[in-house]
Amino acid sequence: MSRENNLLIIHTGGTLGMRPREPDQALAPDEVGRTILEFVPELATLAQIETRVLYNLDSTDIRPEHWLHMAREISSGITSYDGVVITHGTDAMAYTASALSFLLRNLPIPVILTGSQRPLADVRSDGRANLIGAVDLALREIREVAVYFDGKLYRGNRATKYSTFAFGAFRSPNFPLLAELGASYQRFGTSLVDDGPFRCEGRFDSRVMAVHGLPGQHSDYFEALLEVDIRGLLLVLPGVGNLPDRDGALSTALEKLTRKGTVVAVGSQSPHGRVRLERYEAGRRARDAGAVGIGDMTIEAAAVKLMYLLGTHGDPEIVRRKMAVPLAGEISTSK
16 A cells, blocks of 8 residues: 555545534534545555545435435546545445445445544544544455444445444444454455446335334234335344234235235344245245345345335346345355
């Protein structure tokens, strides 16, 4: 790494760039993105750095159009930089990382998202170390979208926010770390395999809803979804995707949704492991009603993948089939 490297830092908002404001001292977006080198001057020793402020948003306000904008910004300068770092709020970071992993295929450079649990201007901020580590890793041979936090680099579409308290805010429940920074650099996880030249492609249909399944949940709630304009339903169920459906009412409602053209995907309330709809009778009811399991995808990746497939392909049958096929390393194919 040297100043001969060119690196782009894209600021989108989040805690890293916030400062307390009167009268209630709540955290609000600030223009820190324009002055990152003032807060972390060490970055200038690693590369020639350009900073660009796209947004100053709380990450919960990020929408699919922002994902498309970010992807196009990265794509337009893909030959001008050796790496890209995106500063982003932690709450929706895994959603954005998943979206970019689907949009940006066969990346020739790293795209690394990072942020902080405390603002960069705070004396105890974790933002300085996260920024320095993200820039370091963005100048290495890691050609995919990743999330860097507290010394650990995760595949972007395998990361999930685990803690609102700990500086180690993220986990990757079903996939190994890509790398770790400590006293030295260690590379771990398997790299993505290119299937052609770099491309930026696809779009999103945000008419997707997630529902957390509960014991005793009334089927009327699902029947009501027949009157709502949704194209995808992510049903997050206990265990390996077991539908609480002794009287058959819920599976009947899911079957009606499927006939209507809604893609029903089933995830698990247990982050570690994979959905297996064939394992128990309760899961087979969901499968027989037309639902498809999400394997070992995170809930974030599965929700964004539903949006992406619906927006890019449209046809419900194509979407159901492609939910089980890895697009960017987001799902394991082995049983």
